[in-house]
Amino acid sequence: MNKKWAAALVTGATDGIGCAVAHRLAGLVDTLLIHGRYPTSLMELAASLAPANPGTTIIPLKADLASLAEVRYMINRVCGSLDRLDILVNNAATAGIYPRTLSADGHEMTLQVNYLAPVMLTAGLFPLLTTPAHSRIVNVVCSPQRNVKLRWHDMSLEHRYHPVTAYAQSKLALTLHTAGLADILADSSCSAVSVDPGTADTKLHRRAFGWPAGPVAAAADCVLYAITASTGVKGSYFEQQLRTEPPTEHSSPHAQRHLDRITANMLNIHLPWVDMVYSPLTKTPAS
Numbered sequence: 001m002n003k004k005w006a007a008a009l010v011t012g013a014t015d016g017i018g019c020a021v022a023h024r025l026a027g028l029v030d031t032l033l034i035h036g037r038y039p040t041s042l043m044e045l046a047a048s049l050a051p052a053n054p055g056t057t058i059i060p061l062k063a064d065l066a067s068l069a070e071v072r073y074m075i076n077r078v079c080g081s082l083d084r085l086d087i088l089v090n091n092a093a094t095a096g097i098y099p100r101t102l103s104a105d106g107h108e109m110t111l112q113v114n115y116l117a118p119v120m121l122t123a124g125l126f127p128l129l130t131t132p133a134h135s136r137i138v139n140v141v142c143s144p145q146r147n148v149k150l151r152w153h154d155m156s157l158e159h160r161y162h163p164v165t166a167y168a169q170s171k172l173a174l175t176l177h178t179a180g181l182a183d184i185l186a187d188s189s190c191s192a193v194s195v196d197p198g199t200a201d202t203k204l205h206r207r208a209f210g211w212p213a214g215p216v217a218a219a220a221d222c223v224l225y226a227i228t229a230s231t232g233v234k235g236s237y238f239e240q241q242l243r244t245e246p247p248t249e250h251s252s253p254h255a256q257r258h259l260d261r262i263t264a265n266m267l268n269i270h271l272p273w274v275d276m277v278y279s280p281l282t283k284t285p286a287s
């Protein structure tokens with residue numbers, strides 16, 4: 001059978017929404033890369049995917065996003081295994097961590113797992129993502145971000161730390177990053193969208209919020225919708241399956257470029273999409 005895509009990678013595929021998305025994608029791709037932080041859960045997932053999808057190559061990728069060294073290792077493994085990537089779903093995330101904890105890389109842990117690590121992964125895999133005729137980056141975000149503002153001078157939340165703020169800020173940063181990336185990629189073969197899949201009864205939801213939530217399958221439908229929906233002038237942000245406006249802060253190219261600069265500094269890497277953008281943006285008076 002001809003598959004829809006050559007290769008897709010889903011982070012946080014060992015549980016919750018990511019696991020449901022991996023099961024849906026497995027029949028649609030030639031190669032499915034499943035990411036998780038524990039070898040046992042990865043092997044269990046691979047064993048459950050393989051029998052139903054005999055034509056699909058399943059590649060498990062172990063990396064704890066709390067370690068940027070492990071993210072780098074994952075990037076190297078993917079680049080060594082593939083020459084193109086059609087779909088990247090940055091789904092893995094943690095609820096806000098309490099008490100405030102720093103990663104070995106020196107960043108507030110929620111920010112690292114939910115924002116810095118997926119941006120680093122996107123940057124590392126960018127050459128593979130810009131190879132196919134059509135590719136998509138889908139970043140899974142969350143609506144509580146609407147209640148916070150980025151603390152530009154205190155991204156690691158040294159002051160007034162609260163785990164809900166940490167979670168919301170990390171998702172706001174990811175949404176802002178995605179909006180900027182979507183603009184940059186507007187005329188290219190690669191597109192970027194963010195999706196809030198709605199509340200689903202998962203480990204993260206029970207830990208972060210605790211109120212009743214909907215089925216995981218419905219949230220996975222929303223992520224699948226974001227993978228396939230057309231993009232264009234109307235924007236790159238979905239709340240469930242509704243294309244809508246992200247928080248207003250996101251519409252500013254100035255904020256997007258500023259976040260790129262801060263992020264590149266925190267990760268100590270070059271963000272490859274920056275090269276594609278600065279000339280068009282300098283023509284925009286508002287920027």
Ligand SMILES: NC(=O)c1ccc[n+]([C@@H]2O[C@H](COP(=O)([O-])OP(=O)(O)OC[C@H]3O[C@@H](n4cnc5c(N)ncnc54)[C@H](OP(=O)(O)O)[C@@H]3O)[C@@H](O)[C@H]2O)c1
Nearest residue numbers: 012014015016017064065092093142199200202203204205
């Ligand atoms: N559930 C909701 O109501 C809801 C609403 C809006 C948005 N979202 C978003 O949906 C996405 C999926 O979350 P979920 O609700 O499905 O939660 P989940 O069931 O807890 O799944 C989260 C996934 O991320 C992985 N993960 C967490 N920390 C990690 C780390 N340090 N390194 C590597 N992987 C790590 C988890 O791995 P382990 O299995 O090893 O823990 C798991 O596979 C998240 O981006 C979340 O923000 C969820």
